Amino acid sequence: MAFLKKNYGWIIVSILATLPLIPLLKMGLDGGKENVDMLYHISGEFAIRWMTAVLTCTPIFILFGVNNLFVRQAMGIATAVWSFIHFILFVWIDGFLETFTQFNYIAGFVAVLLLIPLFVTSNRKSMRFLKSNWKKLQSFTYFIIFLSLLHVAILDKTWLIYAIVVGVGFVIRIPVAKKYLINLRKKRK
Numbered sequence: 660m661a662f663l664k665k666n667y668g669w670i671i672v673s674i675l676a677t678l679p680l681i682p683l684l685k686m687g688l689d690g691g692k693e694n695v696d697m698l699y700h701i702s703g704e705f706a707i708r709w710m711t712a713v714l715t716c717t718p719i720f721i722l723f724g725v726n727n728l729f730v731r732q733a734m735g736i737a738t739a740v741w742s743f744i745h746f747i748l749f750v751w752i753d754g755f756l757e758t759f760t761q762f763n764y765i766a767g768f769v770a771v772l773l774l775i776p777l778f779v780t781s782n783r784k785s786m787r788f789l790k791s792n793w794k795k796l797q798s799f800t801y802f803i804i805f806l807s808l809l810h811v812a813i814l815d816k817t818w819l820i821y822a823i824v825v826g827v828g829f830v831i832r833i834p835v836a837k838k839y840l841i842n843l844r845k846k847r848k
């Protein structure tokens with residue numbers, strides 16, 4: 660019981676991140692053009708949703724003082740795994756060389772490449788080893804979300820809602836806004 664009380668956050672994230680694999684596997688096994696579109700849709704949507712969610716962790720901490728490193732790490736892993744699944748599906752369906760035929764695929768590809776070091780170092784051991792460089796590495800996230808939104812916007816799929824959530828998060832992070840909001844939160848207590 661004590662274990663669940665301490666770890667329920669990242670366990671819920673892991674379950675939520677794993678569940679969409681069930682319809683994805685079913686469609687992959689069924690085949691067909693419609694299913695191929697759905698494979699791209701499900702994997703791409705979950706990649707961008709988790710990416711947006713992980714970027715809201717710092718704004719949520721600033722606004723409400725809630726922070727959980729394990730939840731944040733689980734969200735980061737979900738982001739990377741869904742992006743990798745999305746890319747692996749593309750390579751499987753269209754072939755690797757197809758990646759370089761459109762600007763939006765190249766933008767997605769660079770985002771996937773940048774996610775690799777973040778994924779590999781998203782554990783406590785790497786945090787201790789890299790020290791302040793770990794934070795610097797994490798700042799890749801800003802470029803990754805920009806490239807991902809560019810990829811989705813050029814494809815003319817749903818992107819604006821994610822851009823708004825991420826954009827509001829960036830405004831909250833601006834040092835002056837951050838200081839003001841943290842002071843406001845502390846005064847309310």
Ligand code: HEM
Nearest residue numbers: 699700703704706707742746749764767768770807811816
């Ligand atoms: C090499 C990297 C990537 C390739 C080759 C790729 C390829 C594709 C393809 C072929 C589609 C379907 C386009 C269509 O239906 O017309 C798609 C859609 C999408 N991709 Fe990617 N993608 C890549 C990386 C990413 C990344 C990093 C993200 C976000 C984290 C992402 C998010 C999406 C989203 C949200 C959609 C739209 C899904 C929908 O609503 O149907 N993609 N991508």
